[in-house]
Amino acid sequence: MTALGFIGAGHIAAAMVEGLRAADSPEDIVLSPRNAGVASKLVARFPRVTVAADNQAVVEASEIVFLAVRPDVAPEIVRALRFRADHIVVSLVALRPEGEMRALVSPARHLVRAVPLPSNARRLGPIAYFPESARARAIFARIGTPVLAADERAFHRLWSLTGLIAPYYALMESLASWAEEGGVAREAEQGYVRALFQCLSAMAQDGKLDDLARQAQTPGGINEQAIALLRASGAFGPWREALAAVNARMNRGLDDKAGG
Numbered sequence: 001m002t003a004l005g006f007i008g009a010g011h012i013a014a015a016m017v018e019g020l021r022a023a024d025s026p027e028d029i030v031l032s033p034r035n036a037g038v039a040s041k042l043v044a045r046f047p048r049v050t051v052a053a054d055n056q057a058v059v060e061a062s063e064i065v066f067l068a069v070r071p072d073v074a075p076e077i078v079r080a081l082r083f084r085a086d087h088i089v090v091s092l093v094a095l096r097p098e099g100e101m102r103a104l105v106s107p108a109r110h111l112v113r114a115v116p117l118p119s120n121a122r123r124l125g126p127i128a129y130f131p132e133s134a135r136a137r138a139i140f141a142r143i144g145t146p147v148l149a150a151d152e153r154a155f156h157r158l159w160s161l162t163g164l165i166a167p168y169y170a171l172m173e174s175l176a177s178w179a180e181e182g183g184v185a186r187e188a189e190q191g192y193v194r195a196l197f198q199c200l201s202a203m204a205q206d207g208k209l210d211d212l213a214r215q216a217q218t219p220g221g222i223n224e225q226a227i228a229l230l231r232a233s234g235a236f237g238p239w240r241e242a243l244a245a246v247n248a249r250m251n252r253g254l255d256d257k258a259g260g
């Protein structure tokens with residue numbers, strides 16, 4: 001039986017374990033001993049999840065190893081591990097390029113970078129990854145929607161979009177409080193905003209985004225009015241600028257290498 005190993009048992013490892021167990025994924029799951037609190041809760045909640053004695057024991061017990069530690073400590077932690085050539089290593093580590101991680105896991109031949117999301121605990125949401133790996137893709141497909149990036153820069157573009165999670169919720173909150181200022185009860189308003197955005201996202205699954213935006217603009221209607229005002233004030237510009245800044249940070253490791 002295949003085992004999946006996690007080096008780093010924090011937020012994202014916990015989300016993946018929860019999603020995989022909800023999906024009845026057939027593999028055993030082996031966690032590294034830090035963070036003991038998260039790891040022991042996962043062991044208590046789910047069958048066939050164990051904590052190994054140390055990080056190397058995770059590697060030895062697993063065919064697929066997920067690296068789920070923070071970028072600042074990842075090189076030191078991963079360098080200390082001994083991989084086999086046939087290991088599939090999936091790096092979830094931000095800001096550490098494929099080339100750097102590949103060198104650290106040598107002689108393992110298969111290194112995949114991926115960006116799962118906390119919502120994968122509920123088996124929802126995209127998982128961008130690069131390069132192709134049928135094994136990794138099959139695992140991602142159990143807990144979300146795998147999206148293969150054409151190259152590492154494209155992968156960073158997709159990862160950058162996940163920086164809009166907090167702004168998106170903040171936008172929803174701002175809209176809800178605007179309505180509340182007009183006298184709508186807070187709970188009703190939050191419920192309305194949630195239901196509105198949920199239905200727009202559901203509709204967006206089936207249509208082209210620019211068509212949906214066009215169809216919503218009845219001539220002389222309120223959507224036509226609102227989008228014209230937003231465009232005139234450059235409302236989309238700051239979102240693109242934020243993405244560009246995040247993306248530049250992601251690409252720094254690649255640009256440094258390109259620059260020598």
Ligand SMILES: NC(=O)c1ccc[n+]([C@@H]2O[C@H](COP(=O)([O-])OP(=O)(O)OC[C@H]3O[C@@H](n4cnc5c(N)ncnc54)[C@H](OP(=O)(O)O)[C@@H]3O)[C@@H](O)[C@H]2O)c1
Pocket residue numbers: 007008009010011012013032033034035036038055067068069070071073077092093094114115116117118
């Ligand atoms: N959170 C997300 O939504 C998300 C999404 C995609 C990718 N990522 C990436 O995934 C990685 C982990 O993120 P996270 O949010 O899960 O961070 P996190 O909650 O801080 O988890 C990192 C875990 O690594 C553990 N750790 C530290 N030193 C270790 C060592 N020597 N050996 C084994 N484990 C060690 C920490 O244990 P202690 O608590 O005991 O220090 C902690 O539990 C990051 O590189 C991040 O960029 C995160």
